[in-house]
Amino acid sequence: MAVVVRSAEFLTPFGTLFLIMFLLLFAGVIVPAVWSHHRHRRNAAHRVLVLLLHSVRDVLAALRKALTR
Numbered sequence: 001m002a003v004v005v006r007s008a009e010f011l012t013p014f015g016t017l018f019l020i021m022f023l024l025l026f027a028g029v030i031v032p033a034v035w036s037h038h039r040h041r042r043n044a045a046h047r048v049l050v051l052l053l054h055s056v057r058d059v060l061a062a063l064r065k066a067l068t069r
Helices: 013-035 039-067
Strands: none
């Protein structure tokens, strides 16, 4: 039993954009925050990650508030 995945079905323009954004976030922020040998790089990546997560939380809260009106 083989599983065939057709990328055209799953990678809509929104899905492609989400995948690119996730890969950029992962490669640019999460990887340095975890695997860098330099403390200042880890600290900087950690601060950026926290800032991004707080921004996402604020945007989601604003969307939730706008949708419940």
